[in-house]
Amino acid sequence: MERVPILKIGQILLVSIQIDLQDQTVQVLQEDLAERIVRTGARGVIIDITAVDIVDSFIGRMFSTIASMSRLMDAETVVVGMRPAVAITLVELGLSLGGVRTALDLEKGMRLLGASLPSLADGR
Amino acid sequence: MSGAVGTRISEILEDREAVLGRWVELVTEGVRGRITEREVRTELGELYGLVQRELADGDESAAGELRAALQEISRSRARQGFSPSETAVSVFALKQAVHERIGAAGEETAYAQFIAFSGYVDELGLMTFETYSATREQVIADQAEQLLELATPVVKLWDGILGVPLVGTLDSARTQVVMETLLQMLVDTGSQFAVIDITGVPAVDTEVAQHLLKTVMAARLMGTECVISGIRPQIAQTIVTLGIEFGDIVTKASLADALAYALAASGVRLVEGAGA
Structure with missing residues (x-):
């Protein structure tokens, strides 16, 4: 089974979804992410879905679950790079992704989390 | 076709000068100076030749040419502002021209053949009608498409701020186009704000608000x-009366207010210069 990699940039964890998400993959991603947030003490999670062009209600709920979970561990979640077609689908499905912050692209997402890029930070 | 119409009619048609002359005379009367007699004569002369060829020789290519010529005439008449009935009637006038010839000769057999000929001319006349409505439908379809494109522009108001001036009634199809264009432009330009201006939307009901x-x-x-x-x-007033909730969406009275709000929210400060 494929795993979604979790990258650490400064105090932010970056999850870039590049594959078709199966229910099993999502389950494992949530577990991995929770574990990484605790281990690294990350303050923010960015989920990059630029490469995702099909969503269903299950994936929509995943964003909310991850956001609530992260908030319990004091990390803010931002979903970035949502495509127009995906946004329209989610609205038609009646999912508003309550509690999830969104940004147009990775750069704006990082700015939203108030984080400077790692090269500018003190070498963490 | 030639067999059904019969030889007597073909013989009458042989007398080209007399029948065509009468036909042109009848049509010219009907169009009342909107096209000259010479133009009518050229048009009808071409048609006449083709009708003759189709009826006398059963010529397949003549049948095709005749229909193409009729379509062409119908189209140009439509452009000149003739009604479809006027165009059709000018084709039907051929029946009268032929009928008068038969009446002059007073032959019994020719009358029987005239019925078949009459059906044939009716068919040609109806074809001009069909061409007319097909041309008009094409025009309407083109316009509808142009309207959809024209009515949904997305403009850049400032760096990072897009404007969508909506004009006309919003229905589901248009909202879909607006939504797709706007979202795509937001991605393409990396804009953080969009101002949807509904000054040109005549009425807002629950459906429009939903969209x-x-x-x-x-x-x-x-x-x-x-x-x-x-x-x-x-x-x-309507929105309040209908009880539509816009929730936490920011609404402004004018485009200027909305732009000022978006500028402030994106951290742009406007300073009055010396010229102001």
């Missing part, structure tokens, strides 16, 4: 913010 809300929600999901502007007094 607007969907667009704003979708934009929000992508991490951008929408401001709705151009809410006129009557529209504000």
Whole structure:
């Protein structure tokens, strides 16, 4: 089974979804992410879905679950790079992704989390 | 076709000068100076030759040419502002021209053949009608498409701020186009704000409000913010009367207010210069 990699940039964890998400993959991603947030003490999670062009209600709920979970561990979640077609689908499905912050692209997402890029930070 | 119409009619048609002359005379009377007699004569002369060829020789290529010529005449008449009946009647006038010839000769057999010939001319006349409506339908379809494109521009107001001036009634199809164009432009330009201006929308009912809300929600999901502007007094009253909730969506009275809001929110400060 494929795993979604979790990258650490400064105090932010970056999850870039590049594959078709199966229910099993999502389950494992949530577990991995929770574990990484605790281990690294990350303050923010960015989920990059630029490469995702099909969503269903299950994936929509995943964003909310991850956001609530992260908030319990004091990390803010931002979903970035949502495509127009995906946004329209989610609205038609009646999912508003309550509690999830969104940004147009990775750069704006990082700015939203108030984080400077790692090269500018003190070498963490 | 030639067999059904019969030889007597073909013989009458042989007398080209007399029958064509009468036909042109009848049509010219009907068009009342909107096209000259010479033009009528050229048009009808061509048709006449083709009818003769089709009826006398059963010529397949003549039948095709005749229909093409009729379509051409019908189209040009439509452009000159003739009604479809006027065009059709000018084809039907051929029947009268032939009928008068038979009446002059007073032959019994020719009358029987004339019935078949009459059916044939009716068919030609109806074809001009069909061409006319097909031409008009094409024009309407083209216009509808152009209207859809024209009516949904997305413009850049400032760096990072897009404007969508909506004009005309919003229905589901248009909202879909607006939503898709706007969201795509937000991605392409990396804009953080969009101002949807509804000054040109004549009425806002629950359906239109629903469409607007969907667009704003979708934009929000992508991490951008929408401001709705151009809410006129009557529209504000209607919205309140209908009990439509815009929730926490920012609404402004004018496009200028909305732009000022978006500029402030994106951290741009306007300073009065010496020229102001």
